[in-house]
Each structure stands twice: as structure tokens, then as C-alpha cells.
Amino acid sequence: MLFDCALLFYIDRFGYTEINKAIEKIFIWAYSVRLNYQNVQLASVDNYVLQNLNLFRLIKDATTPHDFFAQNIPSVVANYSTKTKDIENLFKTLQFYGN
Numbered sequence: 001m002l003f004d005c006a007l008l009f010y011i012d013r014f015g016y017t018e019i020n021k022a023i024e025k026i027f028i029w030a031y032s033v034r035l036n037y038q039n040v041q042l043a044s045v046d047n048y049v050l051q052n053l054n055l056f057r058l059i060k061d062a063t064t065p066h067d068f069f070a071q072n073i074p075s076v077v078a079n080y081s082t083k084t085k086d087i088e089n090l091f092k093t094l095q096f097y098g099n
Helices: 002-014 019-036 042-051 055-061 065-070 085-093
Strands: none
Touching (some): 002 065, 019 085
């Protein structure tokens, strides 16, 4: 749901400009919470958004897609969840896993 909302907000703000790049960035941001937390609940997602990079605020404050893409997403350093090996592998492929 976090991914869907952020993507809809991006499209509402910038249309389909560089949409593939936006999908990748939003995916990494949204699914980082799944790998960083052993147990994900609504409060976990709220805390993740408020205490880390808030992509909603970034999209709101950006005047161009370039402003949005200029902010880096932190890499995930460890996978604390279970049954997420495919997501972990995708993060590794996209070079957002590890140091």
C-alpha cells in the first residue's frame, strides 16, 4: 500500500515523466521497511516514513522530477524478515543491499 500511494502521488505530481526510474526508486524505498523490520505493522510503517527519508514530503517539495531523483535512498544493510529472499535478491541486483 505504501508503494501504491507513493507512486500515485508521483504520477499526480509529475505525470509519467521518467516513470520507470520513479517505480524503481519508490519500490526500493517502500520495500526497505519490509526487509528492515522483522514484524511489519501499521505503526512500523508510520515510524519508517516519519523517521527516515519521507518520500511523500520529497515529492511534495520537488519542483521537477530531477529534484526527486537527486535524493539518494539508503541501502538495506541486513534482512530481518522471513520469506523475503526474492525481495532481498532484487535489492542486491539493484545494488541497494549491503554496505
